[in-house]
Amino acid sequence: MHTKSFEVEDPITSSLKGFALANPSLTLTPSEKVLLREISKGKVALISGGGSGHEPAHAGYIGKGMLSAVVCGDIFASPSTKQILNAIKVVNEHSPNGVLLIVKNYTGDVLHFGLSAERARALGINVEVVVIGDDVAVGRAKGGMVGRRALAGTTLVHKITGAFAELYSEKYGLKGTADVARIINDNLVTIGASLDHCKVPGRKFESELTEKQMELGMGIHNEPGVKVLEPIPSTEDLILKNMxxxxxxxxxxxxxxxxxSRDDEVVLLVNNLGGVxxxxxxxxxxxxxxxxxQHYDIIPQRVIAGTLMTAFNGNGFSITLLNATKATNSLKELFPEVQSVLDLLYTPTDAPGWPVAEFTNKAAPSIDKKLLEEDIKVKSAGDYDFAAFEKWVKAGAESIIKSEPHITSLDTQVGDGDCGYTLVAGVNGIVNNLDKISKSSLSEAIAEISDIIETSMGGTSGGLYSILLSGFSHGLIQTCKDSQEPVTSEVLAKALEIALETLYRYTNARKGSSTMIDALEPFVKEFSASKDFAKAVAAAEEGAKSTATFEAKFGRASYVGDSSSVEDPGAVGLSEFLKGILNTF
Structure with a gap:
């Protein structure tokens, strides 16, 4: 592995600017790190994206018959909700027939794209989210409820779904287009292998592999593979015996x-991780x-090879197989016009990163910059007492701050020790901005707090709570007729149920997973049943305590040797916040 690399200042912005200069039919919004093309009226738009470092993904797949726009985050890091939401708003202006978000199955991407979808729906934009996972290396046992990682097979979803959107989305709309993406994903498998880790710009090269070792099951974010192979097998043995x-x-x-099966039509994709x-x-x-x-009686109907989804200069490759026959059969049941998934794969595209592209010189679309500057506004719903609300929030925040040493202690045993600090940052963010929160309706206030939480907490916790609160705001809008209707216990219960349902769209964690859900779900269910806040808080506390009786299934705690005797810090934090509110009643 070469440890030396060319370094540039502000690599992400300069890379995007260079890409736009080389592809003048694309428009770049540097502040949002969004690239988009002109979209035909009436077509469903496709947006993808994620962390930078996977080039030509994702910008290379913008083109007619593929993606409409992409949103780029920092190196190997999800773009923010604000970036994604602005991309949705801009694309919707060009093609108001719906926006499909194609998201790789990584926690940050799922949470931020999911939250953006919820906020876009609050603005009246028709949005669907499809999460892609094609990796087989991690397996069901280790992957658990998190599911498969997204690897190079994602590009086949972009290509086939993009072709369908161009040809048929005017008839079948957003739901039909989303169904295509899910069907392709369900028929994909991928595995990667690499001789070493990649060199990330601006960072020191680090690897624990020796000259005699390589990794099987390599991802695309420089994370370790699932197995170290020593000695390094021949390329033939690596493919035949391991991949x-x-x-x-x-x-x-x-x-x-x-x-x-031997009669299935199969697509083979061999992807270069960047350094081969x-x-x-x-x-x-x-x-x-x-x-x-020779060994499986499979003759690929189509072979695609090249540099499609990289990890910078990763010295490895991945193999993807798509069962085109099974995908075609599923598509035909829904869309009689589609005779074969291969027809969609063969449909020409002018996306510059696709190995077989058709180039035509097109003008770049214009952007209404006002869209990027607009604040998120939700419908006013639910009359509430701001003074009482302020008192409750401050009491909950004070309880979190007092409990921080205990929460931090728990997290040092089953996590990375920052849960307490993260929760304190979140509640301080709310308290410090209470004077800016809407006093006219609870739905507006909660939506604003959702935005504050995402900014002040960050990470997975910030995304989860932000989605939960966004769902709560939507629940109030659905339950209350207008801003004059008071927020009763019945209204609150229904809105909390909707909030929990919203959160469950973007995480597979459930009661018994040893997460904050173990406190949240009992709280919501008890309050929904009894309308008694004290009983609901007691249920949350009992749920938090129960996490010390079983193994964690999510987060860093799921990787430690034994987490079954330690309460989950996230569940404890939520319980303490609710107990703080209860003490003011």
Missing amino acids: LPALLDPTDKDRAFVDF SNFIISSIVSITTNFLK
């Missing part, structure tokens, strides 16, 4: 995500194709 069995062995119940020569990638294509025929 293809993980993709195709039907007896491996942990990894058999897609069935393949084109010469070797072509050899890998030939070797893989031969092994598929």
Whole structure:
């Protein structure tokens, strides 16, 4: 691995500007790190994105018949909700027939794109979210409820769904387009391997691998693979004995995500993680194709090879298989016009990063900059007593601050020790901005707090609470007729149920996972049943205590040796906040 690399100032912005200069039919909004193309009226728009460092993904897949726009985050980090929401608003102005967000299955991406979708819906924009996961390396046992990671198979979802949107979305709309993306994802499998980690710009190269080791199951964010191979096998043995069995062995119940039979039409995609020569990638294509025929009776109907989804200069590659026959059968049931998924794959595109692209010189679209400057406004719903609300929030915040040492102590045992500080940052953010919060309706106040929480807390916790509060705000809007209707216990209960349902769209954590859900769900269910806040708080506290009786299934706690005797710090934090409110009643 070469540890030296060219370094530039402000690499993300300069890279995006350079890409736009080389592709003049695209418009760049530097402040939001959004790139978009002109979109035909009446078509469903496709937005994707994520952390930078995977080039040509995602900007390289903007084009007719593929993506409409992309949102770029920092290196290997999700873009913010504000960036994504502004992209949705701009794209919706060009094509108001719906916006589909195609999101890679990584926690930050799922939370931020999910929260953006919720906020866009509050603005009256028709938005759907499809989360992509095609990796088989982690497996069901280790992946648990988090699901499969997204790897190079994501690009096939972009291509096939984009072609459908261009050809048929005027008829089948946003839901139909989202269904296509889900069907393709359900028929994808991918596994990666790498000789070493990549060199991230601006950071020191770090790797624990020796010259005699490589990793199987490599992701695209420089994270370790699932298995170290020593000594390094030949490329032929790596593919035949390690990679293809993980993709195709039907007896491996942990990894058999897609069935393949000898009569199925299959698409093979060999992806360069960034540091392998084109010469070797072509050899890998030939070797893989031969092994598929000899050992699995599979002759790929279409082979795609190249640099599609990278980890900077990662010295590795991935193999993706798409069961085109099974995908076609599912598509035909919904869309009679689609004779084969291969037809959609073959549909021409002018996306510059797609290996087979059709280039035409087009003018770049214009952007109404006012859209980027508009504040998020939600409907006014629910008359409330701001003075009492302020007192409750401050009491809850004070309780969190007093409990921080205990929460931090718990998190040092089952996490990375920052949960207490994160919660304190969140409540301080709210308290310090109470004077700016709307006093006219509770729905507006909660929506504003959702925005504050995301900014002040950050990370996974900030995203989860922000989505929960956004759902709560929507729940109030759905339940109350207008801003004059008082927020009764019945209204509150219904809004909390909707908030919980909203959160569940973007996390698979449930009661028994040892997360803040173990306190949240009992609180919501008890209050919904009894309308008694004290009983609901007691249920939350009991739920938090129960997390010391079973293993964690989410977050860093799920990776420690034994978390079954330690209360989950996130659940304890929520319980303490609610207890603080209760003490003011």
